[in-house]
Amino acid sequence: MSKPWANFSNNLKLACSTRRSVSDLCRAIGLNRQQFNRYLHGGTLPSAHNLLTIAAAFGLEPADFDLSPDVFRSKLGEQHRQTALHGPLANAFPGDGHALKPYLGFYHTWHISLSWPGRIVCACAHLRENGGQILVSTLERIEDPENGIVQRSRYTGLVAYRHQRIFVTELTRGEAPTFGQTILMPFETYQRRYLRGVTMGISWRNNNLPYATRTVWHFLGKLVDKRSLISRCGVYALNSAAVPTAVLSFLTEAQPIAAVPAQTPRPDRRPHP
Secondary structure (H helix, E strand, O other): OOHHHOOHHHHHHHHHOOOOOHHHHHHHHOOOHHHHHHHHOOOOOOOHHHHHHHHHHOOOOHHHHHOOHHHHHHHHHHHHHHHHOOHHHOOOOOEOHHHHHHHOEEEEEEEEOOOOOOEEEEEEEEEEEEOOEEEEEEEEEEEEHHHOEEEEEEEEEEEEEEOOEEEEEEEEOOOOOOEEEEEEEOOOOOOOOEEEEEEEEEEOOHHHOEEEEEEEEEEEEOOOOHHHHHHOOEEEEOOOOOOOHHHHHHHHHHOOHHHOOOOOOOOEEOOOO
């Protein structure tokens, strides 16, 4: 490969990583998959026509694929944001993306549930960067044999950093998706494990009434045992040894047990952080 195109295959691989699959991309732009594979592995360069077709698929110019990987990644991410979002929120996510990098990784998230009065729900969340945006995926797994409830919920969304606060906007996955919003405060200078804030959503039942409650995100690191991570998800009593002291202190200060009315457990429809 000639020197002017030394970065082509690496940049093409990076661009393809933003798509669902290489096969889908090839079908969309009308290129042969086997020929495209040779482009990816540096075996050959595309013709001027094919290069223009590939670049257009990503909203780029042919010459962009000759940029250094770091510069290309930045330009690709900017184009991805412009394509994915339009209107007044186009520049909202991720806001200050550099400030969010220390928060990328896995979390256990905790809140006192309106569906299980006097108990704390633990879910797990993952913050990651993709195409210049910060994505969040959340999994909630609840089993309540006493009331015959088995709940598996997944949520996806975007994260932004503005005015020294972290904003998480999520959408439930399913037939009737709804939005949820969480606002978190950055790590305190003396500790880098817990994010505190408020989460808002609507209840599954009871006329979909809106509600807000305190939440705590416990940072576990960028690499974790996912099986162990998920196994901790569930509903806990306030006196459970599995609930970190810092979590219990913040949540119970916000919502004393006496203030929570007794009611039949009902799942919450919200992106639990």
